[in-house]
Amino acid sequence: MLIIRGLSAGYGDIQVLHEVNLTVDKGELIALLGANAAGKTTLINCISGLVKETSGTIEFEGDAINALTAYERVNRGLIQVCEGRNLFPLMTVAENLQLGAYSQRARQRIKENLEMVYSFLPILFERRKQKAGSLSGGQQQMVAIGRGLMADPKILMLDEPSLGLAPVISQAVFETVQKIKEQGVTILLVEQNVVKALQMASRGYVLENGRINSSGSAGELLDDDGVRKAYMGI
């Protein structure tokens, strides 16, 4: 569904990604792992079209999408839930969710998707009239995920959804991700919580200094000595 070949990208003179190859098949949940500053966010921003690649190709559903702008990619169902819960803080929760369905494609199913989001995340229904900026970190993350679902995603890229959340709350976030996967949505999950991510994923990629260092099935990576040493402290 998503095939990335030889992708390099950076900011100004600094190259962040070096020849990254990555494949996500339909219905899969793929974990993208790596330490801080490994280039995870740059990679998915590149896939979203926010960062322009210097070389390489991005193929989505059989078409090269390198030339498409960010909003055109969204309209094809390539959706990112960004890190740091970049919500629209002065808008209500309901307005944030509505904007998730801004693309022509998503507007057609706005009613069904809103019902689905409210049933998945009932807290959002309770808080729908509140300004997004006034919510707690965990609730803001829920809004960000809900907003991603409103876009009627074919593939949902989640950038560190558990970042900065208390363990109980990040557990709830992972359960939500699991539920989304069960709906048949393809997911690319960027995480620092390696164990949790690999438990949910079928396959994983480890990004280190902008290069794919190792990849394989979730089980292989969990048993891999290098991964264990680097990310689990074992």
Next chain:
Amino acid sequence: MGVMDITNFAHGEYLMLSLYASFWLFEFFHIDPYLSVLLVIPLMFLLGLLTEKFLIRPTIGKPMFIHIFVTLGLSVILQNLALLLWSGNFRTIQVPFATHTINFGDISISTPRLIIFMVTLTVAYLIHLFLNYTWMGKAIRATSQNRNSAQLMGININRVFMVTFALGTACLGIAGPLLMPIYYVYPTIGFQFVLVAFVAVVMGGLGSVKGAVLASMLIGIIETLSGYFLDPAMKQAIYFLLFILVLIFKPSGIFGEEGKVV
């Protein structure tokens, strides 16, 4: 201004162009300003679209001084172009209703000014509705709050910038013809209006339509009362004093959201 993080220093010159447009439409075709407004609005909207596309767009995402130089340069060019084409003379039109007043007992109100007041309130209300209840309006607000997130929602932010900028100039397309019967036009008239407009927008709180409307009413009342009771020469000093006080005690403006400091 709040949406694009761009300050258009040529805003006053667009008002000047709008005034000249209604002036020439009256001179050549005898079109009443209250009618020519219907022509000047689309004209100014179009001019805004073109300006954004060819002059402002290339400055977005660049260091701040670049757009300041571009719009300041544009302002100088437009002033001198007007001077070259239409000379520095003060021009005005003679229409019978310019001095018309409506009397309520002891109070008499200038009809053209009353019309301006009511149109301003209506337009401000329409903008408020547009920003809160349409997809495009919400996209504009979203873009002003988080540009990257807006793109990830599927919003074409270049289109948002274009529409926002053109709406701003279209509003001047309303202001020009309505001001023409009671004002005069000359190449540097823009400065007179734009200075007080900046004060109103910043005092009300950047990005707040309600704030801008209330602040401009406040300024108008202060200007008139201090001119009448103190000294006409002092009338600007008083509201600037108030402006400084607002900046000291609430830098985000009267209705400004916290954290959106200018």
